[in-house]
Amino acid sequence: MAKRVIFHELVSLDQASEILLKFARPLGEEEVDIAQAYGRMLARDITAPIDVPPFDRSTVDGYAVVAEATYGASELTPVEFKLVGRVEAGDWPAGEVKPGEAFEVATGAPLPRGANAVVMVEFTQTRGDLVKIFRAVAPGENVMSAGSDISAGEVVLRHCTKLTAREIGVLAALGLRKVPVMKRPIVGIISTGNELAAPGERLGPGMLYDVNSYSLAAAVQEAGGLPVIYGIVRDEESSYKSALLKALSESDVVLISGGTSAGVADLTYRVLGELGDVLFHGVMVRPGKPTLAAVINGKIVVGLPGYPSSALMIFHTVVRPFLLKLQCVEPSPPAVYKAKLAYGVEGAKGRRALYPVVLIARKDGYKAYPLYAESGAISVLARADGYIVIPENVEFMTEGEEVDVYLFEKFKPAELYFIGSHDPHLDTILARHNVKTVYVGSMGGLMSIKRGEADFAGTHILDLETGVYNVPVVQRLGIKGAAVIGLYRREQGLIIQRGNPKGIKGVEDLLRDDVVYVNRPRGTGTRALLDIHLSKLAQRLGTPFEELIRKIRGYTYEVKTHTAVAAAVAQGRADVGMGVRYAAELYGLDFIPLGWEEYDLVVRVDVLDKVFEIVREALENLPRGYEKYEMSGRVKWEG
Amino acid sequence: MAKRVIFHELVSLDQASEILLKFARPLGEEEVDIAQAYGRMLARDITAPIDVPPFDRSTVDGYAVVAEATYGASELTPVEFKLVGRVEAGDWPAGEVKPGEAFEVATGAPLPRGANAVVMVEFTQTRGDLVKIFRAVAPGENVMSAGSDISAGEVVLRHCTKLTAREIGVLAALGLRKVPVMKRPIVGIISTGNELAAPGERLGPGMLYDVNSYSLAAAVQEAGGLPVIYGIVRDEESSYKSALLKALSESDVVLISGGTSAGVADLTYRVLGELGDVLFHGVMVRPGKPTLAAVINGKIVVGLPGYPSSALMIFHTVVRPFLLKLQCVEPSPPAVYKAKLAYGVEGAKGRRALYPVVLIARKDGYKAYPLYAESGAISVLARADGYIVIPENVEFMTEGEEVDVYLFEKFKPAELYFIGSHDPHLDTILARHNVKTVYVGSMGGLMSIKRGEADFAGTHILDLETGVYNVPVVQRLGIKGAAVIGLYRREQGLIIQRGNPKGIKGVEDLLRDDVVYVNRPRGTGTRALLDIHLSKLAQRLGTPFEELIRKIRGYTYEVKTHTAVAAAVAQGRADVGMGVRYAAELYGLDFIPLGWEEYDLVVRVDVLDKVFEIVREALENLPRGYEKYEMSGRVKWEG
Structure with a gap:
């Protein structure tokens, strides 16, 4: 090998x-049209080849005059000027202006030679070739003088500048059609x-x-x-x-x-x-x-x-x-967010360690959720917002430590974070909202709520003593500032191949030599449900639980979602698995119902309103295998 | 009109x-190749069509076995297995594995049917078709099971997701070559x-x-x-x-x-x-x-x-x-920076007012520098980082008020801020550094230093009483935490047309009827220098200063840089202006020297090191019209 x-x-x-x-x-430069230059890096300093504006320009509609000749003009003592010409924007004035003369100018039109100010049309009265002026103007008034904005010879843009809308606007104003940019x-x-x-x-x-x-x-x-x-x-x-x-x-x-x-x-x-x-x-x-x-x-x-x-x-x-x-972009680190570590993580013993993380926006700052998946996992790509760096000499970083999160891309924090048990119907609803989902099983979700990381969690955990779903475990964990909202019942059962070629009838068939099971991980409600069934079976058979499960082929073969169970059965990797009816039907498989369970949401009280919207939507048009119950859409517990 | x-x-x-x-x-969707999909918005939810990985995969080089058959194996009590096959990454195992059998697998290779774990090659010894195993493995050890990363049927990406490197990686892993994106x-x-x-x-x-x-x-x-x-x-x-x-x-x-x-x-x-x-x-x-x-x-x-x-x-x-x-991008406001207003600005009397601003990074936060230029000014585009919004009902916002700055684009703060007098040679040096420049004249620069906004300012203001440049005015303004660094002397004079067609000999010629002057704004050192010359002339002629300047055609025609003065003369808009020799030569104009002045830098003490680098560079290869003097590159004053 x-x-x-x-x-x-x-x-x-x-x-x-x-x-x-x-x-x-640097790779050198190339010329591009300014219409294609967006986002490129300027390869040279740009010196203005012309003045902007290129001529003295009126900023109003009115009359260009020699300002000094208007001194003393007022409403009561207008001064009369001789109208000697007229110019529109885009034209060039024919003639010049002397004291006592006025030249009609439009906004944006050039001032005729000799004029140094413009009287706004509002303060004038014209009759024939005479203009009465009712207000004096100072020299330069209502005039944008040539080069006052950008002067020819000025360095206006510098090399290694990124060309955005503004820089491209400046280049256009200077009449530059082509621009040297970095290759x-x-x-x-x-x-x-x-x-x-x-x-x-x-x-x-x-x-x-x-x-x-x-x-x-x-x-x-x-x-x-x-x-x-x-x-x-x-x-x-x-x-x-x-x-x-x-x-x-x-x-x-x-x-x-x-x-x-x-x-x-x-x-x-x-x-x-x-x-x-x-x-x-x-x-x-x-x-x-x-x-x-x-x-x-x-x-x-x-x-x-x-x-x-x-x-x-x-x-x-x-x-x-x-x-x-x-490209002559000064290498700057990617955007960095300060965050608190949600879990402790190990260093890499003398090497620097990079951990992909999910970044979660909380009122008191950000939390970084290290992703523990194997390094080959693609789902890390789908979920990570960036990564944290653990220095060579750090053995362990503990929960709550501040870390720098280096973002892969611009970060847009999700509105709500769902962490918990996977439910295929809820998943399709969450997909329509700005919710980030992390499926870690019912217990993982409850712990995230307790630590204040998740906004809401999905859970379906039966308390064996009371026979009550979800509320007892939430109470036992001492969760505060959250409510349990009834969502729906869903039908759990055995997902088997279509036509049931192995003739499976119930949980006891998992003990057969010719049957391969596909399991869910510890901490999921579905795994807990299986183990309840197996415990009862062990009691009935008088076999210790540990011995019983060793007889089940594939008991240790764990997949992380209901749909993955169905996929494993559909593809023949296993003969049977436990999951919701919805997943079986998605893959066209048969289903042996084992009963209904309550799948509820545990919600931080400050986001109850937003989550209730999702709950309402989830309760509309429930697919087969789901049903409302008396607590659906209602608060079952608050603490 | x-x-x-x-x-x-x-x-x-x-x-x-x-x-x-x-x-x-939304405009609807189109299909693009994932190699062209970067930055696009996903038009639909993406449901995984396959499991990732698609098969149980070994994560190490070693031997695939039935884990239960290795129980009890140790260094001292190795268990012997029969080698029944071998598979490389990319191949498919021929055959299956029963308890007591081992199948050689490479990293990434599929597990043969029957196997549920892999023993790393380090803990084995092979002889012929026998493999000794020195360590027990648990079921699932060193195996990435099919669908454990992404399960077929899982919604992995949601519509309206921006496709970055990670999402495109996920699509590739699922074998999706085409992806539906928003038009x-x-x-x-x-x-x-x-x-x-x-x-x-x-x-x-x-x-x-x-x-x-x-x-x-x-x-x-x-x-x-x-x-x-x-x-x-x-x-x-x-x-x-x-x-x-x-x-x-x-x-x-x-x-x-x-x-x-x-x-x-x-x-x-x-x-x-x-x-x-x-x-x-x-x-x-x-x-x-x-x-x-x-x-x-x-x-x-x-x-x-x-x-x-x-x-x-x-x-x-x-x-x-x-x-x-x-494009189904949730409209979010552009990036916003909190900043303190550097100057007071007026509201728009019942209308909302938008002011373009320069954003300056200071240790204690950002300062927003409103740009007062006329709304037609292109230089606003070149300089503004974004804009502030003044609500309808606000008449005036005072200096120091907190404002939201809406950025035009991603903001990269400059390393140093230069605010002050324009010097054409220094400008070319600053262009090579990460310095943002705002030319507001000597006085404007000194005020910015005093307010702590600028890092350094250029100034050339003569104190008439002492005949000393720059230091007296800095002291008079009570500037603290800054030093005056000697830069260079530069030759000021009258910039005139080539060949001097108007026969101008000195400042007294500005009084002539056939001569048009081009001036610099109040607050610039050059304007002050002209006024010193004119004051002396007024004294000599026994004319009041105010009366004298009224006789100068173009005294009120102001342009903002030395190069703009030269451009005005070169283009015949004026016959003469005051400026540095460098600007005259840039435009191939003639020059009547009036004397040398000290152009110095006023520098905040905490950036002295960085500015000294710029000073050193500026003092190398001084062009004609500039010269070093005894204080060049030295601290003239610190306070």
Whole structure:
């Protein structure tokens, strides 16, 4: 099997970034039309070639005069002027003005030679070629003099300025149609890995879709670069090398994201070392250790981790500043939010650790919710707002510590945060609102409410002693400042294959050798419900619970949603699982009902109004497998 | 001349915005390739069509086994398994695994049927077709189970989500190559005005360049729209109407920015009313009163003010939220910064007032610097970071009041703020640093230092009593926490036409009837210098100063920079002006030296280091008309 790769020349994350920045020589400039210049970086200082305005311009409709000749004019003592001409905006005055003469001017029209002020039309009276003026004007009054706004020769815009609406407006005012801007870096992107297929293609057995080509291309765009996707390369030297050479010949920078096998990392290192100089090989960071960089014919090639969220975090910390600097954008860190850690997290023992987090806006600040998913998880991409950095020398960061959250993109905090049990019908309702959802099971949701992180949680936990759903557990946990709102009953049962080929009748069939079960994780209400059924069965059979569950094939095979249970059954990975009827019907599967349970919401009192809107919507047109009960839409408990 | 327009149906700024939002029906969706989807808005919920990962996947190199068969294995008591197969990432395992059997798996490879865990290769020893296992594994260990990341049937992305690198990564992982996104609004842009010429064209007499077509196009892009520039339309009904109809037939929204004359506003109102329904006509805001909107065949047409900064402010407050909503982006206000007002500003007497401001980052927060320039000024565009809003019922906002600054674009605060006297050589040096410059003359700069707004100021003010430059005035103003740094001497004099056709010899020639002067504003050191020369002349002639200056043609003609003085002389608008030699030479003009003055910097002590860098650079390679003096680069005073 693949040999273990040993990383020489490990550098710190900061060093990796600095090394690349040293190679960030601007790519030069190109001319673009100002209509295409939005968002580009100016490549040179812009000196005004003309005055703005280019002539003395009237700011009103009225009469251009020699101001001094109006002195003494008033309502009672008007002064009479001789009308000697007239000019509209866009025309040029024929003739000039002497003391005692007036020239009719429209707003925006040029002042005739000799005039130094304009009397507004409101303070005049015209008869034939005579104009009576009822108010004196000071020199310069109602005139915007040539160059008073921008003077020819002034440096109006500086190189390395981002061209937004305003700068483009200034360029237009100066009559500049073409503008020198920094070239945008062309970034070639290659994905490696024998197991990868391009999205849109059929997925063969054992294959996965290539994520990095597309997520990195988008990240390159966000950083102002022009991505070129070169597609997937097999883990084999000659095709690898020829893809790399092609990308190098057409791009300014090349990003290669490795497959997950050690063999690929090895191959990347060998080929890069052969074609150019390896700058560093391995970064002391988790995730992202296999990151490496080389310079080949003056062009930078960066090898990124294969896992999508790792690749994206390393892109942000190492590649993005480099791409910005190529365009003469001063590399600034991405937006940072101060937040309090929602859970404790471990450091990476001498390496720097990056943790993707969900950022939650709370009245007293932000909370950062570390995502514990495996580094290969795509759902991290779907949920994380950014990441936190745990320094090399920190072993553990405790709950409540302040952290900096580096955002992947501009952050738009959700209006409400739902954390808790997954319900497929509620999920479709929440999708229509500005709600961020994190499915961690009933207990996880209740703990989040208790810690003040979630706004509302979904839960379905039966108290065995009282036979009451949800309220007893909320009370036992000592939750305060929240209410339990009755939502609906939903039908739980066994999801089985269509036509029930295994002849499953109930929970006791899970003990059969030929039946494979698919389970839900501990902490979910559904897992708890199964275990209640199994406990009763164990009692009936006189078998200890622990022994009983060892007999169930797949008891340890856990998936995280009701729909995932249904999918596992539909695809034959299991024969039976527990879940709501809705999920079974979504996949066209059969369903053995085991009973109805109360799925309720636990809601922080300060957001009750907003959540009641969602509750109302959720109770309309309930699908099969759901029903209202006497407490639906009502407060069951408040504390 | 043009008749006065009376605005019926005046609405408030909020009403104007709300009226448009009512017409903001999403434009529908289109499919794009995920490689082109960056920044787009998702048009539908995305339900996962497949599980991610699509199969149970090993997260390590090792041996897939039935976990239960490894129980009891340890370093001392290894358990022997039979090797029955091998699978690489990207392949599919041939065969299955029973208790006592092991299947070699690479990282990322699928687990064979029957296996539920993987033993890492580190804890094994292989000989022939036997594998010794030295450590027990729990079910699920080192396995990422199918659908555990994303389950088929899960709603993973919701409609109206912006597609960034992460969302695009999720779509790729699901194998989705095409994605339904909201259509981007096509926004037709028309500029009206007989005086307008397109940038890049020759500017005829009395003409100005069209700014709004280009600045609005960029603002439309920033709001996610696709601008189409229809160019300039003359103020004449038939060409106006046909341009509008063409734009309407090809666009989703049309923006018309009016010329400055009342005639155009009139024309817009008449034509829009004829073709459709006018929604409002006039907004109670300053600037922006002539804003109007109409709906024609279900499409919105907005008439914006002609002045570029007014047009942009109204775009931001009224049009931008509308464009965003068309794309199902919840209209959120642009980024807001809390700042303290640097000067008092007046309200607009019953109308809401918008003031463009410069935002200055200070240690104790931000200061907003209202820009007092006339509303037609382009330099406002070059300098303003955003605008403040003064409510209808506020007559005056005083210095130091807290205001909300609405940003035009993402704000990147400058490192240093220079406010003060314009010096053409220093300007070219500052252009190379991250310094924001505001030229308000020597006195304005000193006042800014005193108020703690500027980091450093340029000044050249002679104390008549002592004959000393700069330090006396700084002391007299009671400036604290700042130092005066000697910069250089510069040669001041009269800038005259090349070859001196008017035979000017000195300041006394300004009194001649055939000579036109171009002056600098009060508060500038150059104006003060002229007045010193004129005072002496007045004394010599026995004429009162006030009487003397009335004899100078153009004494009241003020331009704001040295280069603007030179430009006025070069273009024949004046015969002579006062300024530095550098400006004369820039324009190839003649120069009558009047003496040398000390141009120094007044610097807040906490930024001395940074400014000294600039001073050093400015003192290298001084151009003609500048010279070092004994205090150059040295502290002349500190207090």
